[in-house]
Amino acid sequence: MSLNLFIIGPSGCGKSTQAKLIAEKYHLSHLSMGQLLRDKIGSDSPLGKKLKFYVDQGIWVPDDLIFEILLLELNKLHNENFIVDGFPRVLNQGKFIEHYLTELQKPLSLIIHLDVTFEEIMTRRARLGQKFQDAARTDNTPEAVAKRQASYNDTINPIKEYFSSSGKLFDVDGNRPVDPIFQDICQKINEMR
Numbered sequence: 001m002s003l004n005l006f007i008i009g010p011s012g013c014g015k016s017t018q019a020k021l022i023a024e025k026y027h028l029s030h031l032s033m034g035q036l037l038r039d040k041i042g043s044d045s046p047l048g049k050k051l052k053f054y055v056d057q058g059i060w061v062p063d064d065l066i067f068e069i070l071l072l073e074l075n076k077l078h079n080e081n082f083i084v085d086g087f088p089r090v091l092n093q094g095k096f097i098e099h100y101l102t103e104l105q106k107p108l109s110l111i112i113h114l115d116v117t118f119e120e121i122m123t124r125r126a127r128l129g130q131k132f133q134d135a136a137r138t139d140n141t142p143e144a145v146a147k148r149q150a151s152y153n154d155t156i157n158p159i160k161e162y163f164s165s166s167g168k169l170f171d172v173d174g175n176r177p178v179d180p181i182f183q184d185i186c187q188k189i190n191e192m193r
């Protein structure tokens with residue numbers, strides 16, 4: 001049975017940490033949307049310059065660019081199972097990938113939503129201080145963080161509503177240490193298999 005997972009949640013919620021653990025346990029390829037974008041930005045191509053404009057400000061990259069980048073990477077995987085972190089960010093992206101995977105007869109398995117409060121993210125940031133700051137990231141200014149948070153709140157609810165109705169959304173309380181969150185996610189995945 002194919003396993004095609006997506007993990008979403010606000011910036012700094014720990015989704016990459018969970019995605020890595022899940023990928024390791026279930027032998028999945030791990031794609032991070034944010035990292036793919038940063039890699040492209042680092043390459044200094046015309047596409048990279050376009051992406052930098054959005055990412056530096058903490059605003060969503062337009063869907064057509066996101067789809068182009070993601071599909072290119074998914075095609076490289078051939079038939080491997082995968083987990084994508086940081087996608088879908090808006091409902092349109094969710095509908096697009098659902099349709100795309102259905103056409104390939106590898107239906108979307110699950111969208112894991114890591115539910116973490118803004119307060120918790122701020123507390124973690126304060127605790128980690130400088131260590132939290134990834135030197136490669138230019139979008140960690142307070143303005144960019146606040147902007148991402150505001151657009152996050154606007155976009156998550158339609159995604160949750162749409163995928164809940166087909167049972168493809170798993171909401172997990174992310175305001176906890178890594179381990180119990182991971183255990184809950186594994187339990188859900190195991191139930192599906």
Ligand code: AMP
Pocket residue numbers: 011012033034035037054055056058059060061062066085086087088089090093139148
């Ligand atoms: P992240 O590393 O997941 O926090 O993403 C960093 C930045 O990349 C975001 O602030 C957006 O500008 C951009 N980004 C990441 N994923 C997406 C996506 N699925 N759609 C649009 N923009 C995205």
